[in-house]
Amino acid sequence: MAPLAALGESGRALVLVLDAGTAPCMIMLRPLKLQMFALSCGLIIKELVQRLPHRLLIPAALALLLAMNSHAATYRTVYDFQTATNTAAWQVVNDDVMGGVSTSSFRLTNGVALFQGKVSLENNGGFASARSLPAHHDLAGGDSFVIRVRGDGRRYKFTARMDPSFDSAIYQCVLMTKKGEWEEHRLPFKQFVATFRGRVLSSEPPLDAARITSVGFLISDKQDGPFQLEVAWIKVALAAGQ
Numbered sequence: 749m750a751p752l753a754a755l756g757e758s759g760r761a762l763v764l765v766l767d768a769g770t771a772p773c774m775i776m777l778r779p780l781k782l783q784m785f786a787l788s789c790g791l792i793i794k795e796l797v798q799r800l801p802h803r804l805l806i807p808a809a810l811a812l813l814l815a816m817n818s819h820a821a822t823y824r825t826v827y828d829f830q831t832a833t834n835t836a837a838w839q840v841v842n843d844d845v846m847g848g849v850s851t852s853s854f855r856l857t858n859g860v861a862l863f864q865g866k867v868s869l870e871n872n873g874g875f876a877s878a879r880s881l882p883a884h885h886d887l888a889g890g891d892s893f894v895i896r897v898r899g900d901g902r903r904y905k906f907t908a909r910m911d912p913s914f915d916s917a918i919y920q921c922v923l924m925t926k927k928g929e930w931e932e933h934r935l936p937f938k939q940f941v942a943t944f945r946g947r948v949l950s951s952e953p954p955l956d957a958a959r960i961t962s963v964g965f966l967i968s969d970k971q972d973g974p975f976q977l978e979v980a981w982i983k984v985a986l987a988a989g990q
Contacts, residue, residue: 823894826885826963826982829861838964840865841877848873860898863965864976876975879964882912890957890984892936898978899925905966906935910959917942919955920966925977934985957984 842865843850850873852865865876893906905920919940923933942952946968963982967975 822986823983824887824890824986826887826893826984827861827880827979828981829856830859830980837881837883838878839881841879843868843871843873843875846873847871848875850874850876852876852878854878859980861979862976863979864974866974867967867969867972869970869972874970875966875968877907877964877966879907879909880962882909882961885960885984887960887984888958889986890937891987892934892985893921893963894932894934894983894985895923896930896932896980897923897925898928898930898980899923900976901925901927902967902971902975903969904977905968906933907964907966908940908955908960909962909964910956912961917944917949917952918966919943923965930980 838854838861840852840854842848842852848871849868850866851868852863854861854863856862863878867874867876893908895906902925904923904925906923907921908919909916910919911917919942921935921940923935925931937955937957940955942949942955965977965979967977
Protein backbone atom coordinates (compact mmCIF):
# COMPACT_ATOMS: atom_id res chain seq x y z
CA MET A 749 0.00 0.00 0.00
CA ALA A 750 1.31 3.47 -0.90
CA PRO A 751 2.20 5.67 2.08
CA LEU A 752 -0.26 8.39 3.01
CA ALA A 753 0.96 11.73 4.37
CA ALA A 754 -0.92 14.60 5.99
CA LEU A 755 0.10 17.88 7.54
CA GLY A 756 -1.62 19.71 10.36
CA GLU A 757 -0.93 22.32 13.02
CA SER A 758 -0.63 21.82 16.76
CA GLY A 759 -0.29 25.16 18.44
CA ARG A 760 2.52 26.81 16.44
CA ALA A 761 4.09 23.53 15.38
CA LEU A 762 3.70 21.65 12.12
CA VAL A 763 2.85 17.95 12.42
CA LEU A 764 3.49 15.32 9.74
CA VAL A 765 1.59 12.05 10.01
CA LEU A 766 2.80 9.31 7.66
CA ASP A 767 1.02 5.97 7.38
CA ALA A 768 3.32 3.55 5.56
CA GLY A 769 1.15 0.50 6.10
CA THR A 770 2.79 -0.42 9.38
CA ALA A 771 2.75 1.73 12.50
CA PRO A 772 1.85 5.37 11.64
CA CYS A 773 4.82 7.73 11.93
CA MET A 774 4.15 11.13 13.55
CA ILE A 775 6.80 13.85 13.38
CA MET A 776 6.48 17.14 15.29
CA LEU A 777 8.37 19.81 13.38
CA ARG A 778 9.86 23.12 14.45
CA PRO A 779 7.52 26.12 14.98
CA LEU A 780 5.77 26.75 11.70
CA LYS A 781 7.98 28.53 9.12
CA LEU A 782 5.88 28.91 6.02
CA GLN A 783 8.57 30.26 3.74
CA MET A 784 10.91 27.35 4.52
CA PHE A 785 8.87 24.50 3.00
CA ALA A 786 11.69 23.37 0.71
CA LEU A 787 14.21 23.21 3.54
CA SER A 788 11.70 21.64 5.90
CA CYS A 789 10.95 18.97 3.30
CA GLY A 790 14.64 18.09 3.12
CA LEU A 791 14.89 17.80 6.90
CA ILE A 792 11.77 15.65 7.08
CA ILE A 793 13.01 13.30 4.34
CA LYS A 794 16.29 12.94 6.25
CA GLU A 795 14.30 11.80 9.26
CA LEU A 796 12.19 9.46 7.13
CA VAL A 797 15.39 7.78 5.90
CA GLN A 798 16.14 6.89 9.50
CA ARG A 799 12.62 5.59 10.19
CA LEU A 800 11.41 3.83 7.03
CA PRO A 801 12.54 0.86 4.93
CA HIS A 802 14.33 1.99 1.75
CA ARG A 803 11.57 0.60 -0.51
CA LEU A 804 9.14 3.13 0.98
CA LEU A 805 11.30 6.26 0.75
CA ILE A 806 10.35 7.40 -2.77
CA PRO A 807 6.56 7.00 -2.37
CA ALA A 808 6.83 8.54 1.11
CA ALA A 809 8.69 11.57 -0.28
CA LEU A 810 6.09 12.02 -3.05
CA ALA A 811 3.25 11.79 -0.54
CA LEU A 812 5.02 14.34 1.64
CA LEU A 813 5.45 16.82 -1.22
CA LEU A 814 1.78 16.54 -2.13
CA ALA A 815 0.74 17.09 1.47
CA MET A 816 3.03 20.12 1.89
CA ASN A 817 1.77 21.64 -1.34
CA SER A 818 -1.78 21.25 -0.13
CA HIS A 819 -0.91 22.87 3.21
CA ALA A 820 0.89 25.80 1.59
CA ALA A 821 -2.16 26.58 -0.54
CA THR A 822 -4.05 27.78 2.57
CA TYR A 823 -2.13 31.08 2.56
CA ARG A 824 -2.39 34.10 0.29
CA THR A 825 0.55 36.41 -0.19
CA VAL A 826 -0.18 40.10 0.30
CA TYR A 827 3.41 41.35 -0.16
CA ASP A 828 6.57 39.31 -0.72
CA PHE A 829 9.57 41.63 -0.50
CA GLN A 830 11.93 38.79 -1.39
CA THR A 831 10.64 39.14 -4.96
CA ALA A 832 10.20 42.21 -7.14
CA THR A 833 7.48 43.82 -5.02
CA ASN A 834 6.91 47.50 -5.75
CA THR A 835 7.66 49.35 -2.51
CA ALA A 836 6.77 52.61 -4.25
CA ALA A 837 3.19 51.55 -3.44
CA TRP A 838 3.96 52.33 0.22
CA GLN A 839 4.11 55.68 1.98
CA VAL A 840 5.41 56.90 5.33
CA VAL A 841 3.22 58.91 7.71
CA ASN A 842 4.97 60.33 10.76
CA ASP A 843 4.09 62.65 13.63
CA ASP A 844 5.11 65.68 11.59
CA VAL A 845 1.46 65.77 10.49
CA MET A 846 0.76 67.09 14.01
CA GLY A 847 3.97 69.07 14.61
CA GLY A 848 6.31 66.24 15.68
CA VAL A 849 9.81 65.61 14.35
CA SER A 850 10.02 61.80 14.11
CA THR A 851 11.39 60.48 10.81
CA SER A 852 11.14 57.20 8.90
CA SER A 853 11.64 55.53 5.53
CA PHE A 854 10.40 52.35 3.89
CA ARG A 855 12.51 50.85 1.13
CA LEU A 856 13.57 47.58 -0.46
CA THR A 857 17.11 46.40 0.32
CA ASN A 858 18.85 43.02 0.26
CA GLY A 859 15.66 41.13 -0.48
CA VAL A 860 13.60 42.62 2.36
CA ALA A 861 11.62 45.77 3.05
CA LEU A 862 13.33 47.99 5.60
CA PHE A 863 11.23 50.24 7.83
CA GLN A 864 13.62 52.42 9.81
CA GLY A 865 13.97 55.88 11.28
CA LYS A 866 14.04 57.75 14.57
CA VAL A 867 11.20 58.36 16.99
CA SER A 868 11.23 61.68 18.85
CA LEU A 869 8.93 62.72 21.69
CA GLU A 870 9.55 66.41 21.01
CA ASN A 871 6.59 68.68 20.30
CA ASN A 872 4.20 66.08 21.72
CA GLY A 873 5.09 63.67 18.91
CA GLY A 874 6.21 60.07 19.20
CA PHE A 875 5.18 57.93 16.24
CA ALA A 876 6.31 56.83 12.81
CA SER A 877 4.49 54.59 10.35
CA ALA A 878 4.50 53.10 6.88
CA ARG A 879 1.43 51.92 4.99
CA SER A 880 0.59 50.48 1.60
CA LEU A 881 -1.47 52.62 -0.73
CA PRO A 882 -5.11 51.49 -1.06
CA ALA A 883 -5.55 48.47 -3.33
CA HIS A 884 -7.77 45.43 -3.80
CA HIS A 885 -6.04 42.38 -2.26
CA ASP A 886 -8.72 39.64 -2.55
CA LEU A 887 -8.30 38.39 1.02
CA ALA A 888 -11.84 37.08 1.51
CA GLY A 889 -11.87 33.99 3.70
CA GLY A 890 -8.80 35.00 5.70
CA ASP A 891 -8.78 34.93 9.49
CA SER A 892 -5.28 36.13 10.39
CA PHE A 893 -2.14 37.80 9.08
CA VAL A 894 1.13 35.87 9.08
CA ILE A 895 4.25 38.03 8.77
CA ARG A 896 7.99 37.39 8.82
CA VAL A 897 10.07 40.16 10.39
CA ARG A 898 13.38 40.86 12.07
CA GLY A 899 13.24 43.64 14.61
CA ASP A 900 15.32 45.48 17.16
CA GLY A 901 13.57 44.47 20.37
CA ARG A 902 11.10 47.36 20.26
CA ARG A 903 7.33 47.09 20.19
CA TYR A 904 5.57 47.72 16.90
CA LYS A 905 1.99 47.51 15.70
CA PHE A 906 0.80 45.88 12.51
CA THR A 907 -2.03 47.87 10.96
CA ALA A 908 -4.83 47.37 8.47
CA ARG A 909 -7.49 49.62 6.94
CA MET A 910 -10.85 48.94 5.34
CA ASP A 911 -11.52 52.53 4.21
CA PRO A 912 -9.30 53.79 1.37
CA SER A 913 -9.42 57.42 2.54
CA PHE A 914 -6.20 58.81 4.04
CA ASP A 915 -7.52 59.72 7.49
CA SER A 916 -9.64 56.64 8.18
CA ALA A 917 -9.87 54.22 11.11
CA ILE A 918 -6.78 52.07 11.70
CA TYR A 919 -7.07 48.50 12.92
CA GLN A 920 -3.94 47.58 14.86
CA CYS A 921 -2.37 44.62 16.65
CA VAL A 922 0.71 44.71 18.88
CA LEU A 923 3.85 43.13 17.44
CA MET A 924 6.74 42.44 19.84
CA THR A 925 10.17 41.79 18.34
CA LYS A 926 13.40 40.17 19.48
CA LYS A 927 16.54 42.05 18.60
CA GLY A 928 18.30 40.62 15.55
CA GLU A 929 16.08 37.53 15.25
CA TRP A 930 13.87 36.55 12.32
CA GLU A 931 10.41 35.66 13.60
CA GLU A 932 7.06 34.68 12.16
CA HIS A 933 4.01 36.17 13.83
CA ARG A 934 0.43 35.03 13.39
CA LEU A 935 -1.98 37.90 14.11
CA PRO A 936 -5.66 36.83 14.23
CA PHE A 937 -8.06 39.42 12.82
CA LYS A 938 -10.13 39.18 16.01
CA GLN A 939 -7.20 40.66 17.96
CA PHE A 940 -7.12 43.86 15.89
CA VAL A 941 -8.50 46.97 17.59
CA ALA A 942 -10.06 49.84 15.65
CA THR A 943 -8.49 53.22 16.48
CA PHE A 944 -8.48 56.79 15.20
CA ARG A 945 -5.60 59.11 16.09
CA GLY A 946 -4.72 56.92 19.04
CA ARG A 947 -8.24 56.58 20.43
CA VAL A 948 -10.05 53.24 20.52
CA LEU A 949 -13.26 53.17 18.48
CA SER A 950 -15.78 50.88 20.10
CA SER A 951 -18.44 51.49 17.44
CA GLU A 952 -16.42 50.22 14.47
CA PRO A 953 -17.15 46.75 13.02
CA PRO A 954 -14.57 43.93 13.34
CA LEU A 955 -11.77 43.73 10.78
CA ASP A 956 -13.18 42.09 7.64
CA ALA A 957 -10.69 40.33 5.33
CA ALA A 958 -12.78 41.01 2.23
CA ARG A 959 -12.70 44.78 2.86
CA ILE A 960 -9.00 45.27 3.66
CA THR A 961 -7.43 47.85 1.34
CA SER A 962 -4.17 48.68 3.11
CA VAL A 963 -1.68 47.24 5.62
CA GLY A 964 1.24 48.77 7.44
CA PHE A 965 3.56 49.11 10.41
CA LEU A 966 3.49 51.62 13.26
CA ILE A 967 5.88 52.38 16.11
CA SER A 968 4.56 54.45 19.02
CA ASP A 969 6.14 52.88 22.10
CA LYS A 970 6.87 56.22 23.84
CA GLN A 971 10.63 55.76 23.49
CA ASP A 972 13.06 58.19 21.89
CA GLY A 973 15.62 56.79 19.52
CA PRO A 974 16.32 54.92 16.29
CA PHE A 975 14.36 51.88 15.18
CA GLN A 976 14.67 49.26 12.46
CA LEU A 977 12.27 46.58 11.28
CA GLU A 978 12.98 44.25 8.35
CA VAL A 979 10.02 42.61 6.63
CA ALA A 980 10.38 39.52 4.40
CA TRP A 981 6.71 38.98 3.59
CA ILE A 982 3.12 39.52 4.63
CA LYS A 983 0.53 36.75 4.12
CA VAL A 984 -3.02 35.99 5.11
CA ALA A 985 -4.03 32.60 6.49
CA LEU A 986 -7.35 31.33 5.18
CA ALA A 987 -9.94 30.05 7.60
CA ALA A 988 -10.57 26.30 7.62
CA GLY A 989 -12.63 25.17 4.66
CA GLN A 990 -11.76 28.15 2.46
